[in-house]
Each structure stands twice: as structure tokens, then as C-alpha cells.
């Protein structure tokens with residue numbers, strides 16, 4: 502079971518920008534602090550139920566969950582005035598594409614670059630300036646812009662967190678460049694002394710985990726059965742104990758149950 506949290510993605514710094522300008526996107530993430538402990542912390546709130554902080558995992562399709570395709574990019578060769586680019590990263594000589602990418606409810610400008618490794622500049626603070634964000638994400642496969650894995654950081658302003666999101670980005674036969682989330686969040690819910698894996702997955706590819714089911718692997722079989730998928734307000738009985746999903750945060754970081 503995929504409890505392998507990737508430490509380099511463990512960033513919950515409060516909107517800290519430009520942690521290490523000299524490094525690549527990946528190693529900048531290494532440098533960012535503080536990292537959230539890998540273990541699950543459970544706190545009891547009087548009215549908030551039980552809050553569990555989940556841990557990010559850089560793997561897709563947890564518990565066999567399926568996804569739809571999310572639309573990512575058009576790969577426009579020139580920036581359009583309507584896109585709102587205000588400032589561009591210094592030219593590197595590699596071919597670039599200019600796009601808007603809507604995720605987690607915000608439109609972010611994106612520049613993708615056919616460098617080696619390819620780069621994915623993401624306007625994290627969505628201000629139109631592509632020079633004041635963290636360094637670009639570098640594709641995990643050096644050879645080509647697409648298909649490839651990129652890891653971005655998304656701001657969730659209402660939660661004051663910046664959360665990692667890893668994407669598998671590919672040219673789609675449905676048109677344009679689309680993506681799947683190659684990531685999820687995972688934790689442990691303890692009921693009567695027994696731990697149950699809890700998984701949040703952005704199956705509808707919009708960067709918002711609050712509108713997808715939260716799965717509790719009640720029968721420990723590593724798969725998500727239909728009755729293990731909870732939407733907010735829904736309940737499931739575990740060992741005679743009713744467990745109600747109160748809420749899932751948009752970022753995926755925090756899930757709340759009422760036991």
C-alpha cells in the first residue's frame with residue numbers, strides 16, 4: 502500500500518515563495534520547510550470531530566480509483582494579450598508555449614518549454630508574472646515535453662497552504678493536452694484501536710479534493726469498494742462504530758470525521 506510519502510513534496514509552507522531561486526523546482530521543494538510529519542496526527546475538537554492531517558503521495562490511482570481526464574493546455578505558440586502575461590522568465594533559447602491552466606478554482610498562466618529536461622513554469626500566485634514564483638517544474642522524463650510528469654505547487658488561499666500536485670500530462674486524442682493527477686493523499690483513521698487507510702484522490706481532475714469521495718479501506722483489501730467511498734455528510738459503520746465524514750479540505754491536507 503502506498504504510504505510512501507515523498508519527502509521532497511512535503512511542503513506546507515505558508516505561502517512562502519522563492520525558497521531557493523538557484524535550484525531546480527524539485528530541489529527547491531526539498532529546501533522548503535517545514536515538512537509535515539509523515540505520521541498522522543489526530544486531534545479531537547469539541548465540535549469539529551476528529552481531524553486527520555493526510556500525507557501526500559506521488560502515485561495515481563490509489564486503491565484502484567479511476568479518473569476522468571482534466572484539460573490542461575493548448576500549447577499556444579505565442580502569448581495572447583487576453584491571457585494576461587505580464588512578465589516572462591529570461592529566454593533560454595528553447596521553444597515555449599503559452600497557456601492558461603485552471604486548477605483549484607483559479608486560472609494560472611503556464612509556460613511550457615521544450616528544454617532538456619522540459620520545464621513547466623506555473624504562475625503559482627496567479628499574478629501574471631512568471632518570474633516571481635518558485636522555479637519551474639522539470640519534467641521527470643528528460644527527453645520530451647509530453648507526455649511527462651510534472652509536479653506543481655498549488656495555493657489554497659482559504660486554508661493558507663501550498664500543496665503539492667503531481668500531474669501526468671499528455672496529448673489527448675480528445676483534443677489538446679490533458680492530465681491525470683499522479684498523486685493522492687493518505688492517512689490512517691483509528692477506530693477501536695484498529696487503523697484503517699484513508700485516501701483522498703482528485704478523481705475529477707480539478708485540483709479540489711473536497712468534491713471527490715474520501716475512501717476508508719474498511720476491509721483492508723487495498724481496493725475502494727463503493728460502500729467505502731464517503732461524500733461529506735455520509736456515514737459508514739466500522740466495527741459497530743458509526744463514522745461520519747464531516748469534511749474534506751480542498752487542498753487534500755485535512756479530513757474531518759465524527760466518530
Ligand SMILES: [Ca+2]
Pocket residue numbers: 624625626627628629630631632633634
Ligand atoms: Ca507569479
Ligand SMILES: [Ca+2]
Pocket residue numbers: 703704705706707708709710711712713
Ligand atoms: Ca476534485
Ligand SMILES: [Ca+2]
Pocket residue numbers: 717718719720721722723724725726729
Ligand atoms: Ca476496500
